[in-house]
Amino acid sequence: MNAIVSVQNLSKTYAGGFQALKSVSLDIKEGEIIALLGPNGAGKTTLISTICGITTPSSGTVTVGGLDIQKDYRETRKLIGLVPQELTVETFETVTATVRMSRGLFGYKPDDAYIEKVLKSLSLWDKKDTQIRALSGGMKRRVLIAKALSHQPRVLFLDEPTAGVDVELRKDMWNIVRELRDDGVTIILTTHYIEEAEEIADRVGVINHGEILLVEDKAELMKKLGQKTLEIDLQEPASVIPDSLSKYQLQLSESGEKLTYTYDTNADRTGITALLTDLGKAGLVMKDLATSQSSLEDIFVNLVKEDA
Amino acid sequence: MNFQAVKSIYIYEMSRTARTLFQSVVSPVVSTSLYFVVFGAAIGSRIQSVEGVSYGSFIVPGLIMLTLLQQAVSNGSFGIYFPKFTGTIYELLSAPVSFFEVILGYVGAAATKAIMIGLIILATSYLFVDMTILHPFWMLFFLLVTAFTFALLGFIIGIWADNFEKLQLVPLLVITPLVFLGGSFYSISMLPEGWQTVAMFNPVVYLVSGFRWAFFGYSDVDPLISVAMIGVFFAIMVGAIWWIFKTGYHLRT
Ligand SMILES: Nc1ncnc2c1ncn2[C@@H]1O[C@H](COP(=O)(O)OP(=O)(O)OP(=O)(O)O)[C@@H](O)[C@H]1O
Ligand SMILES: [Mg+2]
Numbered sequence: 001m002n003a004i005v006s007v008q009n010l011s012k013t014y015a016g017g018f019q020a021l022k023s024v025s026l027d028i029k030e031g032e033i034i035a036l037l038g039p040n041g042a043g044k045t046t047l048i049s050t051i052c053g054i055t056t057p058s059s060g061t062v063t064v065g066g067l068d069i070q071k072d073y074r075e076t077r078k079l080i081g082l083v084p085q086e087l088t089v090e091t092f093e094t095v096t097a098t099v100r101m102s103r104g105l106f107g108y109k110p111d112d113a114y115i116e117k118v119l120k121s122l123s124l125w126d127k128k129d130t131q132i133r134a135l136s137g138g139m140k141r142r143v144l145i146a147k148a149l150s151h152q153p154r155v156l157f158l159d160e161p162t163a164g165v166d167v168e169l170r171k172d173m174w175n176i177v178r179e180l181r182d183d184g185v186t187i188i189l190t191t192h193y194i195e196e197a198e199e200i201a202d203r204v205g206v207i208n209h210g211e212i213l214l215v216e217d218k219a220e221l222m223k224k225l226g227q228k229t230l231e232i233d234l235q236e237p238a239s240v241i242p243d244s245l246s247k248y249q250l251q252l253s254e255s256g257e258k259l260t261y262t263y264d265t266n267a268d269r270t271g272i273t274a275l276l277t278d279l280g281k282a283g284l285v286m287k288d289l290a291t292s293q294s295s296l297e298d299i300f301v302n303l304v305k306e307d308a
Numbered sequence: 309m310n311f312q313a314v315k316s317i318y319i320y321e322m323s324r325t326a327r328t329l330f331q332s333v334v335s336p337v338v339s340t341s342l343y344f345v346v347f348g349a350a351i352g353s354r355i356q357s358v359e360g361v362s363y364g365s366f367i368v369p370g371l372i373m374l375t376l377l378q379q380a381v382s383n384g385s386f387g388i389y390f391p392k393f394t395g396t397i398y399e400l401l402s403a404p405v406s407f408f409e410v411i412l413g414y415v416g417a418a419a420t421k422a423i424m425i426g427l428i429i430l431a432t433s434y435l436f437v438d439m440t441i442l443h444p445f446w447m448l449f450f451l452l453v454t455a456f457t458f459a460l461l462g463f464i465i466g467i468w469a470d471n472f473e474k475l476q477l478v479p480l481l482v483i484t485p486l487v488f489l490g491g492s493f494y495s496i497s498m499l500p501e502g503w504q505t506v507a508m509f510n511p512v513v514y515l516v517s518g519f520r521w522a523f524f525g526y527s528d529v530d531p532l533i534s535v536a537m538i539g540v541f542f543a544i545m546v547g548a549i550w551w552i553f554k555t556g557y558h559l560r561t
Contacts, residue, residue, distance in 0.1 A: 077403060
C-alpha cells in the first residue's frame with residue numbers, strides 16, 4: 001500500500017489534561033478520498049490539526065510523503081493544504097490578496113495565472129477584488145479552499161467542509177473534490193453526516209472518544225455490515241410467533257400486526273422464500289411487504305453506541 | 309530559509325498600514341504639532357533654551373522617541389495578536405515557516421512603520437523649529453535599534469495577551485509613563501538630585517539621551533552607555549523570544 005500520510009500510535013493530551021487522541025494509527029493511501037466520521041468532540045479536528053502542525057503531538061509519529069512532520073516540517077507542510085472547520089478569514093483584505101499571501105507563506109513565488117485558475121474553479125473570480133467581509137458565508141468557505149489550494153498541495157484536509165453550506169454549494173464542493181482527486185490529490189474530510197461519507201468517500205474511518213473504531217472501504221463496510229430487513233404486515237394480529245417459525249430471526253411488534261425479519265444480503269440464501277411459505281403454512285395472512293437496507297447511519301450509530 | 313514567506317508576511321502587514329495610510333500619517337503629524345504648540349510655544353516661552361538648544365528643538369528627539377516606542381509596541385503586538393484573535397493564525401502554524409521567519413516578517417513590518425512615522429515627525433518638526441543632526445549615523449542607529457527592540461517587545465505582548473485589555477495594558481501602564489518620565493520633554497539635570505538617581509533606573513532615559521546626543525551633541529548620560537543599554541535591551545528581547553520559542557508558549561496547543 002502506498003501511504004501518503006501515516007499516523008502511528010498518535011496520542012494527544014491537551015494542556016488541561018484532557019486526552020483527545022488515544023494512540024491513533026491510520027494510513028491514508030495516495031489518491032484516495034477518506035472520510036472521518038464521528039460525533040462532536042470525537043477528536044477529528046485534533047487529529048487533523050496535529051498532522052498539519054497546529055497542534056503538537058504528545059506521543060507517536062506522523063509521516064507525510066514518507067517524511068516526519070516535526071523533523072521535516074518544511075517539506076511535509078508544503079505537501080498539505082488545510083481548510084479549517086471555523087470560518088476564519090481576514091476581514092479587510094481582498095480575496096486575491098489573501099490567496100496570494102497564502103501562496104507566499106508556503107514558499108512559492110506569486111503566480112497570478114494559477115491563482116486565477118483556482119479562483120475561477122471556485123466561482124470566486126468575479127469577487128477577486130472584493131473585501132472578504134463583504135462575502136457571504138459560503139463564499140468565505142470557498143476563499144478558505146482557495147487559500148488551501150494556493151500552493152498546489154498533494155494532500156488536502158477539509159474539516160467539515162459542508163457546515164453551513166447550501167445544497168448547491170455542497171454539490172459544487174463535491175465536484176471540486178472529485179476534480180482534485182482526479183488530479184491525484186489525496187483528500188481527507190471530516191463530517192457528521194453519514195450520507196456525505198457515503199456519497200463522496202472511497203474509505204470511511206469512524207472515530208469516537210479519540211479512538212479510531214474502524215477504517216474500511218466504503219463498499220466493503222456497506223456490504224459487511226449491511227443488513228436488510230423485511231417487514232411483513234399481517235391481516236390478523238398474532239399474539240405469539242408460531243413455533244414453526246422459530247428458526248427464523250423474527251420479531252413481533254407489540255400490536256402483533258407486524259413481523260420484522262432481519263437477513264444478510266450476502267448470505268447464499270436469504271431465506272425469504274422459505275419464510276413466506278412457512279408463514280402461509282402457519283396460517284398467517286400477509287397484508288403487505290416492505291424491505292429496507294440499513295444505511296451507514298445505522299452502522300455508525302451502532303458503533304458509537306457500543307463504544308459509549 | 310523561507311524568504312518568500314517572510315516577504316509575504318511583511319508585504320501583507322505593510323498593506324494593512326497602507327489601507328489606513330491616512331490615519332497612520334495624519335494622527336502623528338497632528339499630535340506632534342499639538343506638542344509643539346503646548347510644549348514648544350507655551351512652556352518654551354519660559355524655558356528659553358536647554359544647554360544652548362532652543363526648547364522647541366530640544367523636545368524633538370524626545371517626541372520622536374515617544375511616538376517610536378508607542379508605535380513599535382502597538383504595531384508589534386497587534387500584528388500577531390490579531391490573527392490569534394480571528395483564528396487566521398492556523399495558517400501561520402500550518403505553513404512551512406520557522407518562528408524566526410514569522411518574527412522577521414511581523415517585527416520587521418512593525419519596526420518599519422514606526423520608523424516611517426518617526427521620520428514623518430522629524431520632517432514635521434522642520435516646519436516649527438530649526439533642527440540640526442550632528443551625528444546622522446547614530447541618529448539612524450538609535451532609530452532602527454529602538455524600533456526593532458520595542459517591536460519585539462510588542463510581539464511578545466501580542467503572543468502573551470489573550471484579550472484586548474492585556475494588549476493595551478503594557479503600552480498604557482508601562483511604556484507611556486516611562487517615556488514621559490524619561491526626559492523626553494526635559495533634561496534629567498533639571499530634576500532634583502534624588503529624582504535624578506531614580507531616573508537612572510528608567511531605561512527610556514538612555515534611549516532619549518543617546519538619541520538627543522545624535523542630534524545636538526548634548527546628552528544626560530554618556531552616549532556610549534546609551535549604545536550599550538540599547539544593545540542590552542535588544543539582547544533581552546531576543547532572549548525572551550528565544551525562550552518563548554523553546555517552550556512553544558501560547559501559540560501551538
Ligand atoms: N485547545 C484545546 N484545549 C483543550 N481541550 C481541547 C482543545 N481543543 C479540543 N479540545 C477537546 O478535545 C476533544 C476533541 O475535540 P475536537 O475538536 O478534535 O473534536 P471534533 O471531533 O473535531 O468535534 P466537532 O465535530 O465538534 O468538530 C473535545 O473534547 C474538545 O473539548
Ligand atoms: Mg472538529
